[in-house]
Amino acid sequence: MVTSEVEGQQGPVRLKGAGFHGPLGEARAGRIVGRLAGRLGGGGVVLDIGCGWGELMLRLLEAAPSARGVGVDLHAGDLARGRENARARGLAGRVEFVEGDAREGDHGRGDVVLCLGASQALADDLVGALGALRERVAPGGRVLLGEGFWEREPTAAELAASWPGASAADHTDLATLVDTAVAAGFRVPWVETADRAEWDDFESGYLAAQEDWLAAHPTHALAAQTREHVDTHRSRWLRGYRGVLGIAYLTLAPVG
Template identity: 45%
Template sequence: MSDHDELHAILAAPNNPLLTWNAPLSEEHARSLIDACALPEGGRVVDLGCGWGELLLRLVEGAPGSTGDGVEKDPAAVARGRRLAGDRGLDGRVTFHESSAEGWPGTGYDLAVCIGAVHAWPGTTREALRALRGAVEPGGRVLFADGFWTEKPTSAALEGLGAEEDELVGSLGDLVRAAADAGFAPLRTTVADQREWDVFESSGRAGWGERWALENPDHPLHTDARATAARHREGYLGGYRGYLGFAYLVLGV
């Protein structure tokens, strides 16, 4: 393994103990989303692009007799999800599939979830919404989360994020309209607040890279880890902080 690959693995989100989930989301906000999803007892839920599936596990924990499928192509994330499920006695109710979300054949779910994983579909947001629409039974719900621009991004914001402006559907209003155009009834719209963003970014590569470097001062990759953390910190604080929003939509079918 090259130094680059080793550092990438060390700092990758599935190996980061500071992250509960790979999104700007507080515990209170998560509880409110779980309540709004209203997964019924004995219901079925699929999380497409689930990462390690923390939200999926909590949804199943909150609905007696329910079962879940977590679909994720990153083997490290799948491994973490399976460990978490086993630790919480949910390995018989939640199944993690090491597979791409695009083309997932499952249908007839009571709830479908996709949190910041629209990149799994080539047409991004609109393609993801169409796929989620097809996964859910009439009367079911979808929890969909995606980025949007709070205002026109500056060149520094785009550079810090490593993105093009048209990679997002547009504003928050544009995102909700895209969901409505896909045949959904928008039931609830909330956005990550600035504190959620700051905690998430400080717990991601910026914060974890610095913490790992402090805990491993003699590691050959110590300096590289700090440099990576500094780049991510500056990309956020000097770039896309305040420009990139993240919305959670609860949608009816």
């Protein structure tokens, strides 16, 4: 994704059109905040692993005025967006955005731990990531895990059209995903999955700013690079994983 300046003109802003860093709609986000905010009374902590700009974390802090948040991510641009959003919403004093590897350092435990499409930030496999989440959630707390699963078995052609090196082994079905969480020491009080509209809104929002910029700057020095990125991503989505890859939002309660 292109953000550099050439000849005094800035390239398209990364992910400008996406409200959340994943296929999460407003209605679902509101329900999730409503379920989890009660865990944050008396100065609770939200720990957001692979937070991006931490939109759901900020909404939880708005719903729980005594809580504080810590978001960890490697992408400086997303973290800067999160800090600016926090300042604009009067939350800067209650949230810290940390640039770094979530596997390193002690970021404390969360009464609510968010890990939305970011289990790879904790381990190279889901079992390892679930073990790391068990260590990071406070007793009586909750984890919200956003994790991919196959809506149905992908065909060879769909895998070939998706991300580089895509394999059927990259994900399981939804039932196996839930079973894996239970085997890792969690109960699963809530299971929900992103619908087609949430996916389409996210993927379109992911590309919208770049598409608009390309329409207005077809001869810009960054246009060819941006066009290649946008067209490649759209093709992978529409020809590869649309309707095949799902995202589950699992609310996990640690046992014991």
